[in-house]
Amino acid sequence: MSEGTNGSRHDGEDGADSPRIALAQGTFDILHPGHLHYLKDAAARGDELHVIVARRDNVTHKSKPVCPDRQRRDMIGALEVVDEAHLGHPEDLFVPVREIGPDVIVLGFDQHHDESAIADALAAEGIDAEVTRATAREPRYEGELLSTGDIIDKLLRERGRRSHSGPE
Numbered sequence: 001m002s003e004g005t006n007g008s009r010h011d012g013e014d015g016a017d018s019p020r021i022a023l024a025q026g027t028f029d030i031l032h033p034g035h036l037h038y039l040k041d042a043a044a045r046g047d048e049l050h051v052i053v054a055r056r057d058n059v060t061h062k063s064k065p066v067c068p069d070r071q072r073r074d075m076i077g078a079l080e081v082v083d084e085a086h087l088g089h090p091e092d093l094f095v096p097v098r099e100i101g102p103d104v105i106v107l108g109f110d111q112h113h114d115e116s117a118i119a120d121a122l123a124a125e126g127i128d129a130e131v132t133r134a135t136a137r138e139p140r141y142e143g144e145l146l147s148t149g150d151i152i153d154k155l156l157r158e159r160g161r162r163s164h165s166g167p168e
């Protein structure tokens with residue numbers, strides 16, 4: 001049993017010393033309810049939730065995150081649902097996976113990673129973990145923002161020409 005970045009602790013279902021470890025991962029730049037949904041969904045698939053936060057240099061399929069690596073890791077680690085947040089490895093994605101030793105890896109509903117390709121790569125590395133996919137969170141009211149990209153687009157549309165201290 002480990003103590004996570006937010007100090008929370010979980011016992012295994014029967015109080016045994018080997019809790020089922022669930023692993024989530026992502027960029028998590030500017031938190032929103034879609035992130036919370038994903039992390040709660042992932043947490044429900046195990047007894048203990050670990051999260052790998054992607055390094056800026058490894059975010060290549062979309063715009064680079066605005067917030068620094070450590071800030072994104074610290075925000076995720078402060079959430080009640082998360083036992084421990086880890087900054088990803090700069091080069092070898094399997095280093096933190098091996099250290100964490102997950103029983104189940106939970107991919108996000110829209111993550112570009114291919115489930116069977118990851119399962120094959122894990123098997124080749126000798127890591128015995130199930131690979132599953134989380135569900136999506138739909139907006140619950142008009143205007144709810146469920147994507148970092150959407151928040152940034154709105155911010156640029158509405159505040160793009162103003163400083164944060166107010167109208168010029």
Ligand SMILES: Cc1cc2nc3c(=O)[nH]c(=O)nc-3n(C[C@H](O)[C@H](O)[C@H](O)COP(=O)(O)O)c2cc1C
Nearest residue numbers: 025026027052054055058059088089093096111113
């Ligand atoms: C099993 C697994 C392990 C990963 N480990 C790392 C890692 O160690 N370092 C890292 O920078 N990214 C890692 N990633 C990648 C990111 O978490 C993420 O998938 C991607 O770079 C960011 O895009 P997204 O937030 O749109 O998914 C890993 C992804 C998976 C599926």
Ligand SMILES: Nc1ncnc2c1ncn2[C@@H]1O[C@H](COP(=O)(O)OP(=O)(O)OP(=O)(O)O)[C@@H](O)[C@H]1O
Nearest residue numbers: 026027028034038108109110136137146147148149
């Ligand atoms: N609306 C949502 N419902 C469920 N999961 C979500 C939702 N939005 C994001 N996630 C999940 O959160 C994880 C981290 O996502 P990421 O940081 O890429 O957020 P994002 O807001 O979708 O980013 P961007 O808008 O830049 O693509 C991913 O696994 C993603 O599937």
